[in-house]
Amino acid sequence: MAFExxxxxxxxxxxxxxxxxxxxxADVKEMMRExxxxxxxxxxxxxxxxxFVNDVKERATGQEVxxxxxxxxxxxxxxxxxxxxxxxxxxxxxAVSSKSPTVVMMVGLQGAGxxxxxxxxxxxxxxxxxxxxxxxxxxxxxxxxxxxxETLGTELSMPVFSMGDQVSPVEIATRSVEQAKEDHQDYxxxxxxxxxxxxxTLMDELVNIxxxxxxxxxLLVVDAMTGQDAVNVAESFNEQLxxxxxxxxxxxxxxxxxxxxxxxxxxxxxxxxxxTGEKIDALEVFHPERMASRILGMGDVLSxxxxxxxxxxxxxxxxxxxxxxxADLTFDDFLEQLEQVRGMGPLDELLNMIPGxxxxxxxxxxxxxxxxIGRVEAIVRSMTKKEKSEPAIINASRKRRIAKxxxxxxxxxxxxxxxxxxxxxxxxxxxxxxxxxxKGKGNMSFPFM
Amino acid sequence: xxFFDKLKNKFSNQSDGVTSKFKDGLSKTxxxxxxxxxxxxxxxxxxxxxxxxxxxxxxxxxxxGVTTVMELVEExxxxxxxxxxxDTRKLAPVISEKLAAKLEKREDDTRLNxxxxxxxxxxxxxxxxxxxxxxxxKVAHSFKQEGKKVMLAxxxxxxxxxxxxxxVWGERVGVDVxxxxxxxxxxxxxxxxxxxxxxxxADIxxxxxxxxxxxxxNLMNELEKVKRVxxxxxxxxxxxxxxxxxxxxxxxxxxxxxxxxxxTxxxxxxxxxxxxxxxxxxxxxxxxxxxxxxxxxxxxxxxxxxxxxxxEQFVYGLFKELVEA
Ligand SMILES: Nc1nc2c(ncn2[C@@H]2O[C@H](COP(=O)(O)OP(=O)(O)OP(=O)(O)O)[C@@H](O)[C@H]2O)c(=O)[nH]1
Ligand SMILES: [Mg+2]
Numbered sequence: 001m002a003f004e005x006x007x008x009x010x011x012x013x014x015x016x017x018x019x020x021x022x023x024x025x026a027d028v029k030e031m032m033r034e035x036x037x038x039x040x041x042x043x044x045x046x047x048x049x050x051x052f053v054n055d056v057k058e059r060a061t062g063q064e065v066x067x068x069x070x071x072x073x074x075x076x077x078x079x080x081x082x083x084x085x086x087x088x089x090x091x092x093x094x095a096v097s098s099k100s101p102t103v104v105m106m107v108g109l110q111g112a113g114x115x116x117x118x119x120x121x122x123x124x125x126x127x128x129x130x131x132x133x134x135x136x137x138x139x140x141x142x143x144x145x146x147x148x149x150e151t152l153g154t155e156l157s158m159p160v161f162s163m164g165d166q167v168s169p170v171e172i173a174t175r176s177v178e179q180a181k182e183d184h185q186d187y188x189x190x191x192x193x194x195x196x197x198x199x200x201t202l203m204d205e206l207v208n209i210x211x212x213x214x215x216x217x218x219l220l221v222v223d224a225m226t227g228q229d230a231v232n233v234a235e236s237f238n239e240q241l242x243x244x245x246x247x248x249x250x251x252x253x254x255x256x257x258x259x260x261x262x263x264x265x266x267x268x269x270x271x272x273x274x275x276t277g278e279k280i281d282a283l284e285v286f287h288p289e290r291m292a293s294r295i296l297g298m299g300d301v302l303s304x305x306x307x308x309x310x311x312x313x314x315x316x317x318x319x320x321x322x323x324x325x326x327a328d329l330t331f332d333d334f335l336e337q338l339e340q341v342r343g344m345g346p347l348d349e350l351l352n353m354i355p356g357x358x359x360x361x362x363x364x365x366x367x368x369x370x371x372x373i374g375r376v377e378a379i380v381r382s383m384t385k386k387e388k389s390e391p392a393i394i395n396a397s398r399k400r401r402i403a404k405x406x407x408x409x410x411x412x413x414x415x416x417x418x419x420x421x422x423x424x425x426x427x428x429x430x431x432x433x434x435x436x437x438x439k440g441k442g443n444m445s446f447p448f449m
Numbered sequence: 450x451x452f453f454d455k456l457k458n459k460f461s462n463q464s465d466g467v468t469s470k471f472k473d474g475l476s477k478t479x480x481x482x483x484x485x486x487x488x489x490x491x492x493x494x495x496x497x498x499x500x501x502x503x504x505x506x507x508x509x510x511x512x513x514g515v516t517t518v519m520e521l522v523e524e525x526x527x528x529x530x531x532x533x534x535x536d537t538r539k540l541a542p543v544i545s546e547k548l549a550a551k552l553e554k555r556e557d558d559t560r561l562n563x564x565x566x567x568x569x570x571x572x573x574x575x576x577x578x579x580x581x582x583x584x585x586x587k588v589a590h591s592f593k594q595e596g597k598k599v600m601l602a603x604x605x606x607x608x609x610x611x612x613x614x615x616x617v618w619g620e621r622v623g624v625d626v627x628x629x630x631x632x633x634x635x636x637x638x639x640x641x642x643x644x645x646x647x648x649x650x651a652d653i654x655x656x657x658x659x660x661x662x663x664x665x666x667n668l669m670n671e672l673e674k675v676k677r678v679x680x681x682x683x684x685x686x687x688x689x690x691x692x693x694x695x696x697x698x699x700x701x702x703x704x705x706x707x708x709x710x711x712x713t714x715x716x717x718x719x720x721x722x723x724x725x726x727x728x729x730x731x732x733x734x735x736x737x738x739x740x741x742x743x744x745x746x747x748x749x750x751x752x753x754x755x756x757x758x759x760x761e762q763f764v765y766g767l768f769k770e771l772v773e774a
């Protein structure tokens with residue numbers, strides 16, 4: 001694909017920061033520009049992008065990132081967190097009424113995939129939720145739309161309620177619910193005709209169906225390839241009908257699917273399902289966090305962050321936190337921290353999870369970093385017990401001795417001492433954060449990445 | 450005569466029916482686009498960074514495509530610098546000029562390739578739900594109006610109800626539909642259809658295909674085969690391979706155009722659903738990045754809701770107020 005993922009886009013800035021050692025406001029600005037472009041290329045509506053970038057910028061120029069030793073990763077993390085906030089973290093389930101049948105209305109533009117999704121949802125409800133759905137063919141306008149649903153019903157051996165195309169959709173919907181009651185079907189899925197949100201007559205018709213059947217769920221079906229117009233469509237359907245959720249279709253294509261963010265941002269209604277193929281089984285529960293990384297082209301960057309968060313032993317982290325609070329972090333703790341990083345697996349394997357990392361210069365650096373860990377270890381092991389617990393006493397002659405003992409240079413020792421101080425600062429941040437809502441935040445800031 | 454003068458002339462010389470239909474269809478597009486343009490000029494008096502960012506957003510908001518927009522804005526920044534333009538209103542004509550230049554890259558050929566004698570075959574391709582079958586109905590109608598004998602080939606043997614859908618269009622328009630059973634080989638349907646069209650002395654054969662996402666390799670191979678079978682029967686057929694694009698689609702439309710071009714060497718584009726609020730700016734990106742002309746536009750669901758694409762008219766529609774101001 002022509003699309004560049006966010007990780008690739010940010011690499012240039014990362015490299016600059018790395019060689020300079022500090023992050024400037026200009027760097028953050030540059031990164032924000034890349035974030036903006038990545039989102040726009042992914043079809044996120046420009047207004048939504050604007051607000052999003054402003055939110056991220058605010059956080060990114062804050063302490064958390066600027067003071068971090070790995071500002072690049074921190075920016076990705078902030079972007080991802082904000083994006084996940086926007087998309088919603090929770091998976092959202094389909095409504096179930098206390099009074100059977102549960103009534104679901106499928107609505108949307110022409111060609112979005114309502115009819116196919118209706119059949120997929122029926123199959124999903126039967127297979128995963130053990131339900132007995134009735135599908136209702138209320139698209140009386142598009143040629144052979146009823147036939148399409150009937151064919152799908154036959155394939156699935158599931159009932160389809162239809163009255164032909166000479167009856168009003170309101171009537172069809174009403175009667176289908178009665179039919180479901182009679183036959184003890186516990187869901188009714190009403191397939192409606194595709195229509196433009198501008199079409200007053202047809203939008204009124206949907207409102208009339210809604211009033212007649214009082215649906216538990218109104219699902220707006222949106223094509224994942226939709227461009228900037230997604231906001232107008234979603235806003236308009238939501239205003240006129242009060243949708244309860246969204247189904248995103250055609251996600252098996254190679255679109256980034258930024259429409260997902262746009263739709264969520266303007267309606268604040270959850271995306272409940274994702275269509276991922278033409279087969280009737282190709283319907284999945286929607287995972288907002290996966291969508292976030294798809295849109296940004298971040299690949300497994302997030303799993304990388306996750307992995308880091310998981311491997312850090314919580315007990316040890318607590319102990320470390322205690323030590324931080326009492327300000328007695330030592331080089332022994334530092335060694336322990338190193339071991340935890342190693343516990344995540346080889347660094348280059350971790351880096352391979354970053355899309356395109358194979359082609360990046362960054363990977364070479366990562367291998368250097370691995371040997372750097374060894375060097376750091378050697379330096380620490382050359383310290384006396386007292387030096388490890390009281391680094392302040394390490395003067396010039398002690399430095400010379402340590403360098404000699406570890407086969408490194410005085411500069412290496414100096415750098416490590418500096419990093420140790422920085423790490424203390426980082427730990428302070430981490431401890432204050434982990435007292436907050438999220439655990440393990442900030443754990444990506446290892447002094448050698 | 451300037452580009453816009455030419456345009457104005459052309460526009461006012463058009464028969465009223467055509468233009469008013471076009472104007473109606475595009476009014477949403479135009480109001481929105483120029484509305485934002487004017488807002489822009491009212492809001493930003495001086496040409497600066499904020500101004501260009503806003504301009505970027507207007508164009509991106511119209512689905513023009515990030516690459517095209519960035520290129521254009523860069524050119525404008527350059528122009529503003531060398532011409533020392535600081536007043537946004539002075540930059541307005543430069544903007545129109547640049548956009549026009551992008552569209553006027555070459556004389557556009559929106560004429561459909563219809564053979565003088567013998568059978569003309571058109572193949573319609575595209576992703577799911579863009580409007581292929583509906584467009585075939587509309588195109589069949591307009592050829593029939595011209596007195597041609599038209600036939601349809603039900604090449605979508607995959608999607609439930611697709612054959613029946615085409616049959617309804619056949620009845621509506623009053624043309625024959627050649628079909629096989631659902632699930633049969635689409636290439637075989639085409640072969641059959643060509644034989645029937647020949648023996649019934651049809652002028653035009655319009656071939657429907659199943660919608661397919663461009664990243665599905667096996668489905669794209671199937672399409673290639675369909676096309677090959679047609680070419681084997683009639684050496685220079687299909688005479689048009691029309692890619693149907695939904696104007697609501699964002700950046701992915703470019704990827705669609707690229708891949709379908711690779712596989713079937715599309716000869717033109719049909720841009721549908723311009724009766725909605727989607728701005729259709731993707732046309733600019735497609736014109737700019739690919740050498741495929743847009744030939745037709747879809748403006749609704751009825752048989753008559755089809756127009757030839759006119760690039761100048763299209764730009765004029767977008768910038769009408771600006772031009773006249
Ligand atoms: N508003 C509007 N709707 C259109 C237009 N063209 C097609 N449609 C509608 O879009 C929907 C899909 O059109 P189809 O012609 O079935 O699309 P297709 O590409 O053949 O779809 P598949 O065969 O399923 O891939 C139908 O409801 C059409 O009525 C248009 O120009 N404007
Ligand atoms: Mg079709």
